[in-house]
Amino acid sequence: MIREAQVVETKVRNGRYLCRACNGKLVYEKTREMKEFLDKAPNASEALAIDGPSGGLPLPTSELVGEEAIRNEIWACLMQDEVSKIGVWGMGGVGKTTIMKHIHNDLLKKQRFERVIWITVSKEFNVMKVQDNIASALESKEYLDKEEDKLRRAAILSEILKNAGKHVLILDDMWDKVSLEEVGILKPSGGNGCKLVLTTCSEHVCKYMGCKVIKVKPLSEEEALILFLNKVGPNIVQSPTIMPTLKIVVRECAGLPLTIVVVAGTMKGEYNPRIWKNALKDLKERIGKVEGVEAEVIERLKFSFDHLKDEKVKDCFLYYALYPEDFEILKVELIDCWIDEIFIGDMDTRQEMEDKGLTILKMLEDNCLLENSTTEFGSVFLKMHDAVRDMALSITRMNPRYIVQAGLQLEELPEKEQWSSEIEKVSIMCNSISEISIDVLPTKCQLLTTLLLQNNPIKNISISFSQTCFVLVFSICPLRRSRVYQIPSLN
Incomplete structure (x- = not known):
């Protein structure tokens, strides 16, 4: 049944x-x-015979190149009783999450632990959200649903984790130190057999949390070249006129698997040596214009965005940046949004529009700007890598058409000064905004077409925009599904 x-x-x-x-x-x-x-x-x-605790489901992963030493070091720590907390750190795009996904799946096969729990934390740390995610992973969220007090929720979660037996809790993408007691995370020790692993860009976070520190370093030149050649395709590898330039392009990717994969995806199918030389020149100029490691990573990723030949495809990509970090959406729903936004038009039938949407999706996936994730039931969701989203947001910040403040725990709308007459798309979804007032929302945004409000506890909307067309997206369930409404005017 x-x-x-x-x-x-x-x-x-x-x-x-x-x-x-x-x-x-x-x-x-x-x-x-x-x-x-x-x-x-x-x-x-x-x-009835009740099954024991479930370890969890395998996570979708990409291939690992040259990361065996780090992977083995992390694995050895997990198998040792002396090490209870492990901090895996390194710069953005270096492959921390990918390594840990492989280890997560290996732990499920090993069955040494009763539970393997994967939680994505993200930049804007929210105690209650992390508590809910851990409880959901343990199929015990109903115990927290009716409790609003953070201290009591922490006590309840601590009991849930005690009853979960020996487990590994993986907190992916931590940006700042947190108190385990505040969240209700059971303190791992040799006595209870539990382990905590976190991934972060900050060595300081690892040390503050009392972790065994393991640094993930960029790939060597040889490893980087192998990964690039795997992604760019065999035909290009066989071209002796391209290979000298290709090797320098790989060097400019700085050994970061993410940038290697994205740049290789961009250059896939390019057989003209002059285009490769121009791409190399472009990469060098971009990196030379900025200072700081993070800025260099963003500029390398922008190289791929700028090489998208169709402006509509760029619009479709930037639309995804309206969603919060780590947000997943069904392919069909994203294409529906693109159609409603008129990114896909000038076609006779809806089916033709959907086919065009699938073509655009494939282009973005081939350029490694969007990732696929398949559920246990076969549904295909899309996701954007954190560093790729940072690149997309850096573009929207320079573009007066966008305001993107999704998932930032805001309690009020952005200040009036941030709204301009050129604004077209605003995303304030997944915040804590309860009221939208005419006093806060300016009336000068005559070009505003998209206002994303879902997953806010909105109790009152008082809007008086005349001669303005909106696409209001309200959630019809707490997680992913949403419905689009076209409203000719609001008075």
Whole structure:
């Protein structure tokens, strides 16, 4: 019955809104069947064999090149009782998350730990969100749902983790030090057999948290070249006129797997040596204009964005930056948004527009600007790497058409000074804004077409914009699904 229910869930998740509505009867029938079954066997649970704790599901990963030594070092620490907390640090794009995803999957196969818990933390640390994510991973979120006090939530979560047995908790992408007690994370020790692993760009965070510090270094020139050649394609490798320039391009990627993959994706299919020389010149000029490691990484990634030949494709890419960090969205839903935004037009049928959207998605994926993630039920979600999103946000900050303040725990709208007559797209989704007032929102934004508000506890909207067209996106569920409404004018 559970398998049948999962099939129904997949149908609903993959369908369009109309299809979801049509599937409502199917969902109702399946729910009714399950309820009848349980009603007929009220004491059945006493005779059922309950499975032990589940380790979790494997995470989608990309290939590792030249990271075996670091991977083995982290693994050895996890197998030692003496080491309870491990801090994996290195610059953005160096491959920390990819390494840990492989280790996560290896831990599931090893079955030494009863649970392997993966939590993505991100820049804007939110205690309650992290608590919810850990509880959800342990299938115990209902114990926190009705509790709002952070201290009590921490106590409840601590008990949940105690009952989870020996586990490894991986906190990916930590930007600042946190108090484990404040969150309710069980202090790992040799006594309880639990481990904590965090990935971060800061060595200071590792040391403050009392971790065994492991640094992930950039790839060597040889390793970087192997990865680049794997991604750029065999035909280019066979061109003796391109190889000398290609090797210098690889060197300019500074051994960072992310930039190597993105630049290789951009140059894939280019067989003209002059284009390669121009690309090398462009890369060198970009890196020479900025100071600081992070700025250099962003400029290398901008190289790929600027080489997208179609302005509409660039608009589609920047649209994804409106969503918060680590946000995942179904392919079909993202294409629907692009169509509603009129990024995809001048076609006779909806099917042609959707086909064009898939073509654009493939182009962005081939350039490694978007990543694929498949759920256990086969649904394909899209995600943007943190460093790629930082690059996209750096572009929107220089563009007066955008205001992007998603997932920043804001309690009010951005200040009036940030709104201009050129603003077209505003994203303040996933914040703590409860009211949108006419006094805060200026009336001069005549070009505003997109206002993303979902996942805010909004209780009151008071807007009086005349002769303005909006696309308001409100969430119809707390996580991913959203619905688009076209409103000709709001008075």
